[in-house]
Amino acid sequence: MEAASPIINRTGSYYNLLISFTRDFFISSSGAQVKVEELEGRTIGLYFSANWFSQCQTFTPILADIYNQLKEQGSNFEIVFVSSDEDQISFDNFYKTMPWLAIPLSDLQSKKSLTQKFQIEGIPSLVIVDEFGEPIQTEGVELIYRYGVQAFPFTSVRIAELELEEKANQASQTIEKLLSTHARDYVISKNEQVPVAHLVGKTVGLYFSASWCPPCVKFTPRLASVYNSLRDKKHDFEIVFISLDRDEEGYLSCCKSMPWLALPYGDEMVKVLLRYFNVQAIPSLIIIGPDGKTVTREGRNLINLHLDMAYPFTEAQLLSIQEKIDEEAKSYPKAISHSGHKHELSLVSASSGGGPFICCKCDEQGSGWAYQCIECGYGIHLKCAQQVDEDEQVKEGANTANSYCACNGK
Known part of the structure; x- marks a missing residue:
């Protein structure tokens, strides 16, 4: 079926964007039909996603948490799922995890026209549109990761405000501000409490990882080898494990294989740090310098490329390594x-x-x-x-x- 031509009395509205010749409704998670016109006046997030892609499975619960918070606040925000699933069973299983509306999987023309209109080249993708169907933001996934619920209403003015706040936070960043809360001023070391203050003046790696993640399982032993080597050389280097495990059993399993420190399981700072550093995939290793400022967010890649030679991960050290590699490459x-x-x-x-x-x-x-x-x-x-x-x-x-x-x- 072809997409509907503009309806005269709704020209320029979101309505024409979201209907087809055969459909003027969405479906809800309960199976009920919801008329497209009921979204009039709302800010809408078009969520392009699919059950078969792991990054979509990772992002969906994060988005659902933000969606539910906005609903509780009484915001005029709605999300519409635009599926790239390959069959109805996959669609149904994935949609069960979503609290928002969806375009039926059978409406392939709507998916095609929306994908083309907003030039969707990969998933997950979240496009925020206004009541006229015009895009406010096309990088909604990144904004959700970076700012969470604070990103609403996703306008350029709001994002500019958040970017200024972000720069101010980075300017005053310290290791204590990153890792401490009002109720906790320590990290864990083999069931012992180590004051966060003991990390001041050290180079610290914030290691986002989980037991269920195969790349993490592969990278952790390599990181442990580098960590032990640097410790043997008496470098002031420490790592703090920030767990994304789904249960405490997985968290404890990870801790057994790691010779470094950790945040407590389920700590409130985990989500804060994920958003603050815009961590969208794991494993991720963020390097904090002795002054408490971020040195690099590419710690994982630097460890893989240079092992312990990457320390202290500064631009000067990387330049020195590159010069050495350039010289070696001649042979x-x-x-x-x-x-x-x-x-x-x-x-x-x-x-x-x-x-x-x-x-x-x-x-x-x-x-x-x-x-x-x-x-x-x-x-x-x-x-x-x-x-x-x-x-x-x-x-x-x-x-x-x-x-x-x-x-x-x-």
Whole structure:
């Protein structure tokens, strides 16, 4: 079916945006039909999402919490689910978790026209529209992650106010403000309480992780190895685990595998820190400097790339590392072949196509120098390529030195 042509007495309203020739209603979570005209005068969030994508499953309960808070406050906000699910069962199972309205899955033309109108290129996506159907914000997902319920009514004026508040908070940021509450001024260490004040003057990593997250399970041992190495070298480095576990059993399981500190399970600061640092995926490692200010939000990538050499994660240290890598790259062969790929891999730099990439050997992010297949885009870290060679030599019985590779242990 084709989308409805404009209705004369509603031209320019949200109404024409949200109906089709065969439908002038939404469905509710109870199965009831709700007329589109009942949303007149409201701010509407069009939620493009699907059951099959994990990031949608992660974001939906966060959005539901914000939605329920706004409803309790009596706001004129409504959400409409625009599904990309592949069948009715998947749609029904996912929609059960949502307290808002939805366009029926069978109305494919409405989904297509809305996707095209707002140029939706990925999910989850939350587009906020006004009563005339015009977009107020197209990056609603990020705004919800960053500001939560405070983002409402999502106008540019409101977001500008929040950005000013955010800058003021960052300017006065300290480790104590980040981790303490009125009721708690400590973190946990093997069932003991360690005052947050003991972290002042140290470089601190805030580690967002969970037992149910496979990338977290993979990254934690690597981080622990770096942590222990830095501690052995007497560096003032500490990590605080911020759990996103769904139950206390998972939290305790994580704590057993971690040699560092932790916030208590279910602590109120977890949600605050998630929004403050705009954490949208885990594992995430935020580095706080000795002055209490944020050094980088890319701690995970830096650990994967440089191991303990990344410490103290400052721009000066990263520049020093990059200069060393640039010098080492001069001795690397211009092209290689290895068992992981059928085509020849060429040595590339950031200026010749290296850029940000995901290493096809270790599945971690890389940037700058890489071995890349010009034909199909397959790429790996330089040291992953070296590790492949050394692994092959080991198989042949050759003596090899340990590889300095951020991806070792995959």
